[in-house]
Amino acid sequence: MDSSHALAAHAASPAHIDTSTGLDSRKMAFWTFIGSECLLFGSLIATYMAYKGNSVKGPCPHDGMILPNGQPCGEGVLNIPLTTFSTFILLMSSVAMVFALYNVQRGERKWGPFWLFMTALGGSIFLGCQVYEFTEFYREGMTLHANLFGSTFFVLTGFHGAHVTVGIIYLITLGVMGLRGRIGPERTLNVEIAGLYWHFVDVIWIIIFPLVYLIK
Amino acid sequence: MTSETREIVHDQHTHPGWRFYAVIGVILLVFTALEVVGYVGETRGWYSSGAAAAIILLLSAVKFFSVVAYYMHLKFDNKLFTGIFVFPALLGTLVIGGMILLFHVLHGEATAIHGDITPRAEVSAQ
Numbered sequence: 001m002d003s004s005h006a007l008a009a010h011a012a013s014p015a016h017i018d019t020s021t022g023l024d025s026r027k028m029a030f031w032t033f034i035g036s037e038c039l040l041f042g043s044l045i046a047t048y049m050a051y052k053g054n055s056v057k058g059p060c061p062h063d064g065m066i067l068p069n070g071q072p073c074g075e076g077v078l079n080i081p082l083t084t085f086s087t088f089i090l091l092m093s094s095v096a097m098v099f100a101l102y103n104v105q106r107g108e109r110k111w112g113p114f115w116l117f118m119t120a121l122g123g124s125i126f127l128g129c130q131v132y133e134f135t136e137f138y139r140e141g142m143t144l145h146a147n148l149f150g151s152t153f154f155v156l157t158g159f160h161g162a163h164v165t166v167g168i169i170y171l172i173t174l175g176v177m178g179l180r181g182r183i184g185p186e187r188t189l190n191v192e193i194a195g196l197y198w199h200f201v202d203v204i205w206i207i208i209f210p211l212v213y214l215i216k
Numbered sequence: 217m218t219s220e221t222r223e224i225v226h227d228q229h230t231h232p233g234w235r236f237y238a239v240i241g242v243i244l245l246v247f248t249a250l251e252v253v254g255y256v257g258e259t260r261g262w263y264s265s266g267a268a269a270a271i272i273l274l275l276s277a278v279k280f281f282s283v284v285a286y287y288m289h290l291k292f293d294n295k296l297f298t299g300i301f302v303f304p305a306l307l308g309t310l311v312i313g314g315m316i317l318l319f320h321v322l323h324g325e326a327t328a329i330h331g332d333i334t335p336r337a338e339v340s341a342q
Contacts, residue, residue: 023294031297035304042308046315054319063259084252088245095241098287102234192289199287203280209248210276214255215269 030193034200037163041204044159045211048152055147059140062216077142078213079133086129087209090164093122094202097171097195104178107185113178116191119198120171123164130161153212160208163201170194231292240286247275 017024053065060073067073100115134154137143144154174194177183183191251272258268285291290298 021294021296023296027297028300031300035300038301038304038308042304042311045308046312049312050315050319052320080252080255084248087248091244091248092241094244094283094287095237098237098241099234102237196288199283202287203283206276206279206283210251210272214251214272216258216265 024189026189026193027196030196034196037200037204041156041159041207044152044156045207048156048212051148051152055149057147059137059142059146059149061149061153061212065216077137077140079136080213082129082133083209083213086126087205089122089129090126090202090205093119093126094199096122097198101188101191101195104183104191105185105188109178109181109184112183112191113175116171116175116178116194120168120175123168123171123198123201127161127164127168130157130164134158156208156212160201160204163204167194167198167201170197231289232286237286240282243282244279247279251275 019025021028054068055073056068058067058073059075059077060067061078062076065073065076096115096118100112100119103115104112137150142150142153144151171194174183174191177190254268254271254275257263258265284301288301290301
């Protein structure tokens with residue numbers, strides 16, 4: 001490998017930066033941000049788990065649940081088939097995000113933005129399912145103020161949905177930049193950081209889905 | 217070859233191809249389907265809720281580590297990033313575990329009594 005190739009590779013690789021750690025500060029900052037998000041979602045999930053099963057009135061998440069006063073809670077409100085579908089879509093959007101980074105790293109000017117838009121599409125379908133789910137809950141009388149389950153559920157899944165929304169805007173912005181030729185192998189880190197954000201949103205849902213929807 | 221170029225070549229070799237990422241994606245889908253099977257099995261009484269919870273949590277843990285290690289590249293990246301992520305993630309897990317322990321295992325009658333509390337409005341009306 002001659003020196004010009006080495007210099008080009010040096011410019012393209014985010015791992016070779018003149019900082020005290022030798023690591024790119026943007027990536028370091030983003031991992032720190034993800035760490036702080038872990039604590040945010042950790043506290044929201046902890047609150048949900050603490051109040052789980054302690055609502056004094058319905059609606060309840062699952063069928064056949066009993067209220068603390070011994071009364072039956074009636075039909076559960078959670079729509080497991082719909083949420084399973086949206087979970088599949090979110091996981092597939094993570095695969096699309098990996099393909100986006102893979103193509104950008106290889107200088108594929110068309111396929112990079114294509115997979116970024118596919119990732120955003122997956123996120124949008126997930127968000128659409130969540131909006132539908134929230135609307136149905138509202139119709140069934142489960143609001144933010146209905147009971148402990150409603151409050152903790154809406155705050156937790158709503159915060160996650162807000163993160164998905166930010167991610168979609170982020171990905172569409174990157175996709176448009178890619179179409180204009182402003183995202184290439186020399187700017188791989190921009191897509192890598194967007195990928196970190198998107199995968200983190202996916203990881204949080206990997207925790208929320210079983211704890212909220214599947215485990216009674 | 218300088219140390220810089222060696223590292224780059226090494227970096228290119230350590231990152232797997234798109235097929236590997238696709239396989240991880242399939243594993244994520246299959247494990248999600250198995251989680252739902254766990255839920256259905258518990259609903260239909262095939263096994264206890266404790267066993268279902270254990271199965272579902274184990275599957276979700278595998279999914280969590282797959283995404284973090286391979287999709288977020290922590291397995292290939294500098295270990296400092298792993299530390300920055302793992303420390304708060306462990307703290308968050310401890311908080312969640314602590315809350316479950318306090319409110320669902322060690323609570324005694326403390327939280328069960330919530331069902332008998334009369335709302336303030338009704339008390340003042342009496």
